[in-house]
Amino acid sequence: MRRSVFTAASTLALLTASVTSMAQAGPEAEVLHWWTSGGEAKSVAVLQQEFSANGGTWTDMPVAGGGGDAAMTALRARVLSGNAPTAVQLKGPAIQEWYEEGVLANISSVAEAEGWDKVLPASIAAHMKCEGQWCAAPVNVHRVDWLWANAEILQANDIAMPNSWEEFNAAADKLMAAGVIPLAHGGQAWQDATVFEVVALGLLGAEGFDKAFVDLDPEMLGSDKMVAVFDQMRKMRGYVDSNFPGRDWNLATSMVMNGEAAFQIMGDWAKGEFLAAGKVPGEDFLCASAPGAGFLYNVDSFAMFDVDGDDKQAGQELLAKLIVGQNFQKVFNLNKGSIPARVDVAMEEFDSCAHLSAAEMTTSSKEGSLLPSYAHGMAMRGAQSGAITDVVTAHFNSDMSSADAVEMLVTAVANSH
């Protein structure tokens, strides 16, 4: 009932907008986002400046808190009152979820004029389309499956960066014997989920990961391979110090930095912590893709909402064009520690970890192993990923057996629809 009223109202609004003649005001955009902390705020200011330089009026609407929860609540209120912002920081399947509510705009004209299809990897482009039409613009690509290490500790203990989980376990056992914490980890549900998906990618392979966490195939979720993933998680639990519950991820990163711990599994936002502390990649700390072939991405993007008025629609198109433009993609990602979503950006100014990430994104895209991160809301909707995370974190924080965990996983996913 509500939705049909919405659709009717927005169709009507579109009609009136197209009938009214050219408005005189310049492009306008109201942008809802939750990039409010230091580095992130600096990154979004770049976009703001570029938008103004192109004659636009930018209305900033930052909503801090709860990793975006607060912003989503604000968005819900705005949409329900029929007054959606021009662009909203949204990602992954959440874009499709909002599209199904009938409130997203179509920006295909910009995307086609700018040739987005040619410069974005296919699997990332797919997230930006709603039933074939472009409805969102990607900002960056964070890689999730990174293994960070303290170079000095590895050298002192004569350990190379592991290429398989057996090698990782052997290295970790050696470190334990030497009295070093092998894995720096913070016991928060999303961090448990991050380690879990990285282990899963390594042990299930790209195809298995895709089946389990994109298709939510119950057979794959309940398979013996999944039992092996939970077995490895139980091992990982043993490699973590006992004081880990509730620890923030950046504190875990500083444990690696200070030599208290050897490894951390975390997305490339961890790099920002190392760099901010004046550490040099390759010398003080090492970055490598975690054992297993594949690339788990976490792509931030702006979804474009249906708005009335030529000035706002012009603003929306300008914004979309600038976001995917080469200059913004470079400057923003240099600030944020991620890599550009488009593959044709000059990478000279980026560091060696970013080079590795960009190269592996291109190869994995060709091999079909460029996959969405489940722990960071790219692979499935909130209710499903939440249900999986509940099981993962319950298993990690108790003495539940792997077989029980797998059984719980299958029921939890079935119950989440």
Added chain:
Amino acid sequence: MRAWLERQIPKMVLAPSFVAILIFVYGFIGWTAWISLTRSKLLPKYDLHGLIQYKRLLAAPRWDTAMDNLLLFGALFICIAMALGLLLAILLDQRIRVEGVLRTIYLYPMALSMIVTGTAWKWIMNPGLGIEAMVRGWGFEGFRFNWVIDPDMAIYAVVIAAVWQASGFVMALFLAGLRSVDGEIIKAAQIDGIPGWRIYTAIILPSMAPIFLSAFIVLAHLAIKSFDLVVALTGGGPGYATDLPATYMYAMAFSRGDIGQAASSAMVMMGVVFAIVVPYLYSELRAKHV
């Protein structure tokens, strides 16, 4: 005219708040009940789908944990806070010298927000920073106090912080109750040579029954709506070991885009509150009719 006005003015003055309560309390309870019968995800939808959300709720192990935690937390919190509050009140009632200062000290925790309490106790009970580290620093290497990071014990850590916060307030309630008991009766008992503890158990405490009931109601609803304490102290963790119904509802509504599920959990929470409050209201109202 004047008599008419005198009769009508109270009604007119009360009407706006009456209407507001009708809409914003009962209206939204009704709305939530409706939503709990739908498959609403990100935004509310209004097509009914039967009891699907309640079935999902009962099948979710996390909800089980949340309800078990509420029972355990509620029972321990109410009992310990009342026992401790009563003990403190009786001790303070012994006509001691600096009573005013002590009373203020014990009452102060209530002035703190639960977030502050939670954060402070998180540090105090953190094995690497707080009590455990301190006692080990004194040389007792074997000392362990790691409740806050142990999934089986973490809920008791929450109880400790909650009791610390609320028992001073309960003490103040009881102290007022103790002081309101008729001094003549106590003096009469003392003249009869009845020992002090007997005076408390046989005379003072029984005459304080209404205070016990109010303290119970206040603590029970504090327990059921506990949210900020858990968020600040453990974040619901380790895992979801210290989840409570309120944190479950928040996660569903605001993090997971599962409004239907959140609404059904809110309705169950309301049921729990009613189960406690209705018998109380019933006894109160009946007492007035007699």
